[in-house]
Amino acid sequence: MASAIPVGFRALPLPIIQLSLAAVLKCGQSFRWSAFPLILADHSGTNIDHSVPTHEYRFCLRDRLVCLRQSSDTLFYRSIFPDSPLPPLEEVKREGETLIWLKDYFQLDVDLVKLYDEWSTKDPVFARLRSRFAGIRMLRQDPWENLVSFICSSNNNIARITKMVNALCKHYSPPLVSVPPPSVQTRLPSPVLDDEGDVQADAYHPFPPPSRLAQPDVASTLRSLGFGYRAEFIQKTAKMLVEARPSSPSTSESLEPSEKWLTTLRTTSTEEARQELLKFIGVGPKVADCVLLMSLDKREVIPVDTHVHQIAMKHYGLRSAAGGKKANMTPKLYEEVNQRLFAIWGDYAGWAHTVLFTADLKSFSSYGLPPPSPVPTPTKERRSADTFGPALTATLALTASPSPSTRKRGRPPASRTPLLSGDQNPVIDTQLPNVLQTFADHTESSEGASLADRVKKRRRVAKTVIVRA
DNA sequence: AGAGTACCGGTG
DNA sequence: ACCGGTACTC
Numbered sequence: 001m002a003s004a005i006p007v008g009f010r011a012l013p014l015p016i017i018q019l020s021l022a023a024v025l026k027c028g029q030s031f032r033w034s035a036f037p038l039i040l041a042d043h044s045g046t047n048i049d050h051s052v053p054t055h056e057y058r059f060c061l062r063d064r065l066v067c068l069r070q071s072s073d074t075l076f077y078r079s080i081f082p083d084s085p086l087p088p089l090e091e092v093k094r095e096g097e098t099l100i101w102l103k104d105y106f107q108l109d110v111d112l113v114k115l116y117d118e119w120s121t122k123d124p125v126f127a128r129l130r131s132r133f134a135g136i137r138m139l140r141q142d143p144w145e146n147l148v149s150f151i152c153s154s155n156n157n158i159a160r161i162t163k164m165v166n167a168l169c170k171h172y173s174p175p176l177v178s179v180p181p182p183s184v185q186t187r188l189p190s191p192v193l194d195d196e197g198d199v200q201a202d203a204y205h206p207f208p209p210p211s212r213l214a215q216p217d218v219a220s221t222l223r224s225l226g227f228g229y230r231a232e233f234i235q236k237t238a239k240m241l242v243e244a245r246p247s248s249p250s251t252s253e254s255l256e257p258s259e260k261w262l263t264t265l266r267t268t269s270t271e272e273a274r275q276e277l278l279k280f281i282g283v284g285p286k287v288a289d290c291v292l293l294m295s296l297d298k299r300e301v302i303p304v305d306t307h308v309h310q311i312a313m314k315h316y317g318l319r320s321a322a323g324g325k326k327a328n329m330t331p332k333l334y335e336e337v338n339q340r341l342f343a344i345w346g347d348y349a350g351w352a353h354t355v356l357f358t359a360d361l362k363s364f365s366s367y368g369l370p371p372p373s374p375v376p377t378p379t380k381e382r383r384s385a386d387t388f389g390p391a392l393t394a395t396l397a398l399t400a401s402p403s404p405s406t407r408k409r410g411r412p413p414a415s416r417t418p419l420l421s422g423d424q425n426p427v428i429d430t431q432l433p434n435v436l437q438t439f440a441d442h443t444e445s446s447e448g449a450s451l452a453d454r455v456k457k458r459r460r461v462a463k464t465v466i467v468r469a
Numbered sequence: 470a471g472a473g474t475a476c477c478g479g480t481g
Numbered sequence: 482a483c484c485g486g487t488a489c490t491c
Contacts, residue, residue: 028485154486160479161485228477233487284487305485329486330471357485473491481483 006053006069009076010095012102016050018112020135021070025057027358028158029139029294031149031165032207034058038069040186056182060169060204065177066098077102082177105140112137119352123344125315126352129359136355139294143262144241145207146295151233151282153290167225168234172208172218179204210258211247213238233282240280270298285334293350300346302353304329304337311356312337316344 005011025033036056053069053076060066069076079098086094103109112135120127152164178201212218213234222231245257255263265273273296277288289303302308306329312318318340327333345352 150485151487155477155484157479157485223477226478229475229487230477282487286486290485303485307485328472332471471491473489475489476487479484 006076009067009069009078010099012075012077012099013073014075014108015113016070016072017134019070019075019106019108019137021057021068021075022055023133023136023358024106024139027136027354027361028153028161029354030059030141030145031152031158031162032059032145032169034202036181038182038185040184058179058204060176060206061101062206063176064094064098065179065204066101067182075102080177080179107138107140110137115348115351116355119345119348119355122346123352126345126356129355133355133359136358138299138351138354140297141295142207142259143265143291143295144210144259146291147237147262147277147280147283147287148207148213148234150287150290150294151237151280152227152230154230154233154282154284154287156230164225164227164230168213168222168227169205169207170203171221171225172212173205175203175205177204178202209256210238210241211256214242230282236281237283266295266297270301273298285331286329293354299348299350300342301350302338302341303350304334307360308341308353308357309333309337311360312340316340 022035026035034057036058037054038056039052039054050072053071055069057068058065059068063081065080067078067080077095077098079094081094085091116126116130116134120130148168149161149165152161156164180199180201216235218238219232219235222234225231227234241258241262242256245261247256247258265276268276270292273292274288277283277291278285283291286303286305289301292298293301293303309318309327309329318337341353342349
């Protein structure tokens with residue numbers, strides 16, 4: 001049965017193995033996507049029909065709410081604006097913009113299957129996972145939102161980070177639109193009586209700009225919102241950013257200068273960008289690396305936390321001097337883990353790391369069998385005891401990591417096969433010209449700088465930090 | 470320099 | 482206790 005296009009949506013042909021919304025939007029990259037079930041869970045719990053979307057996902061941008069649904073071979077999208085409905089011509093134009101945003105945000109010009117193939121040949125551990133954890137790719141997020149979100153992430157869990165980020169948006173930016181949740185389809189023809197009049201619309205708030213969070217009272221307010229000690233971090237970081245690049249009074253609608261500056265770090269070297277990020281309060285090695293990877297195009301960067309450390313020890317033969325479970329994450333250890341994993345995965349190591357990381361989330365331990373299926377119900381995030389499923393005790397005969405001087409980081413994109421096959425019917429998007437911004441060719445000249453080195457130097461002394469050549 | 474500790478909630 | 486870390490001190 002040819003899957004019907006949901007009313008109001010447009011269709012983009014896209015195999016689910018290239019992008020699994022269910023996995024990617026809920027695995028701790030972005031914390032601002034909301035998910036709605038579209039189908040009442042049937043009691044058997046089996047035989048889920050993947051030709052029909054099971055969920056709708058929503059994300060609030062500056063000027064529009066983006067709504068997504070996904071079937072096994074199609075991504076459905078639509079936008080909702082404060083002033084909709086729009087004139088037909090205007091709507092076509094705006095949906096074109098949304099499509100461009102989608103391709104950029106999901107980095108759809110990167111062939112994920114090709115990457116999976118490459119990782120599989122290099123890494124038997126990955127090869128065993130790939131079928132169960134397909135479609136997990138790196139988002140290309142807004143750097144400012146990404147930075148704030150991951151300042152929140154320190155010593156924290158996904159559920160709480162999500163609450164915090166949502167509270168922050170609700171408190172510091174006005175609602176853009178209010179939209180009722182999508183209607184749920186029941187399997188049986190007898191419709192459950194839903195008091196149609198009572199369905200309350202959810203308000204969607206964009207992410208607030210730096211200037212809004214730079215105000216002094218923000219710290220105490222965020223504290224009262226449950227941010228803990230991160231409240232001060234956020235306010236101080238916003239203040240630093242705004243003071244370094246003040247907004248001119250006239251800029252109203254576009255990005256603030258500080259946001260634009262953050263985005264320019266996409267075209268700088270990884271090391272240079274990292275040093276800039278480490279200047280901010282509340283940003284240490286882990287958070288900096290998350291931002292580098294998730295919004296600044298540094299796809300080779302592997303953020304190392306205790307879980308990644310565990311994974312490296314369990315599956316990749318990492319035996320640290322200070323090994324053992326209770327080893328503190330020292331800069332030295334951080335670099336060890338980082339280097340070991342980079343040696344295995346190479347250029348897109350950060351992307352590979354995210355697949356493994358997601359696979360290690362308990363909420364994804366039951367992530368469908370091949371081909372990928374949506375996550376059952378958002379369960380609580382937790383690490384699974386036996387990660388990666390049964391029989392993964394393969395000890396790897398790992399070759400020694402390349403010396404720091406030989407390791408190459410940040411090479412230009414490798415695989416760029418277009419995924420989107422075009423020409424469908426009018427409602428379906430045809431292949432658009434590739435308007436996506438491609439990565440700048442930031443070939444590293446500073447290969448010698450090890451993480452251990454760069455972590456040593458601390459913020460505020462950063463003026464002394466010179467990127468080595 | 471490198472190790473140790475406090476920190477804000479939440480979870481097990 | 483443990484935690485998807487960081488700032489600060491010694």
